[in-house]
Amino acid sequence: MSKTIVILGACGQIGTELTLALRSRYGSDSVIASDIREGTPQLMESGPFVTLDATDFNALKELFTKTQVTEVYLMAAMLSATAEKSPARAWDLNMNSLLHVLELGRQGLYSKLFWPSSIAVFGPNTPKQNTPQATVTEPSTVYGISKKAGEGWAAYYHRKYGVDVRSIRYPGLISWKTQPGGGTTDYAVDIFHHALKNGSYECFLRENTALPMMYMSDAIQATLQLMEAPAEDLSVRTSYNLSALSFTPAELAQSIRVHLPDFKISYAPDSRQEIADSWPESIDDSQAQKDWGWKPQYDLKKLTREMLHNLRENS
Ligand code: SER
Secondary structure: OOOOEEEEOOOOHHHHHHHHHHHHHHOHHHEEEEEOOOOOHHHHHOOOEEEOOOOOHHHHHHHHHHHOOOEEEEOOOOOHHHHHHOHHHHHHHHHHHHHHHHHHHHOOOOOEEEOOEEHHHOOOOOOOOOEOOOOOOOOOOHHHHHHHHHHHHHHHHHHHHOOOEEOEEEOEEEOOOOOOOOOOOOHHHHHHHHHHHOOEEEEOOOOOOOEEEEEHHHHHHHHHHHHHOOHHHOOOOOOEEOOOEEEOHHHHHHHHHOOOOOOEEEEOOOOHHHHHHOOOOOEOOHHHHHHHOOOOOOOHHHHHHHHHHHHHHOO
16 A cells, blocks of 8 residues: 655654655655644755644644545654743643544544654653663653653553554754754754854753753654554554663763864753753663664764764755
C-alpha cells in the first residue's frame, strides 16, 4: 500500500527537518506538511502545505479524510519554558491535539501515529544518572505533566482500540535549520549562533548543568527507524527512552573553543535552571537498542563541527 503522510506542526524545530527527511524518502507529493503558521522557504517550497490548527477536531478529520492519510506525525506542542508562562494554553494544545488525533485513529482514519514525548516526563524524584525506561515519573512542569498524561493516553488507545501509536522521549535537540522555540535546552542551539556572530554567549543555565542532548539528524533517524519497525517488536507503547550524549554548558563551550579559541561564555541562570535541575543528566535507552536497533551517530565533537560548519555556510 502506498503511504500518505501528514505532519502536524511541520514548521517547528523537529517538524521542519522531519518533513524534509520524509519527503526525500517517500516522495514530496506523499508528504503533506501542516501548521498554524508558515515555515522556512525550503519547507514551503518542497511539497504540499495545509494551514491548520491541531486543536480543531473537525479540521483534522477533514484533512485526514480528504488526503486518505496512512501515517500521522503530531509534532505541534508548546515546550517547557513557554508552557510555564501559559499553563492552560499549553495543556489545551499539547493534550487536545493528541486526544483528537488518537480518536481519529480509533475511527480508523489512519494506520500509524508518531507522537513525541520528552525527558520532561521525569522529575526531581527520578534517578538522575542513566535514568531507566520504567522509573518514577513525577514531572514538575506543565509541559512534563502534559507529556506524561499523553504517554498514558497513547498506551491506552493502543491497548484498548489497537491504535498503532509510537513514541520517543526526545532529549534536548540541537539543529541548525530551524531554531527551537521556548525550551529549557534551547541554550545548546543559541550558543552556536552567538559564538559565530558575537564570539560570546550569556547562558541561562549554570555551567555544570548536565542534560541529555542529541543532534537533530540522529533524532530524525530514530523517528524513521521506530516508525518502520515491525509492530510486534515494540514492547513500549508509552514512550521510548532515547539517548545520544550528555554535556554541560561548560563542556559545550570548551568544544566550541576547539574551533573558535576566543569564544567566551558567562552564566546568568534564570527560571529555566529550576526546570533543568528537575530533569535527568543521562538516559538509559537499552530498550530502544534492543527493540528496534537504535544507535546514535553524533558525539559532541562531531555535533560541534557540523553545527559550526552548517551555520557558517548557510548564514
Ligand atoms: N527540549 C525540550 C524543552 O526544553 C525538552 O523536551 O522543553
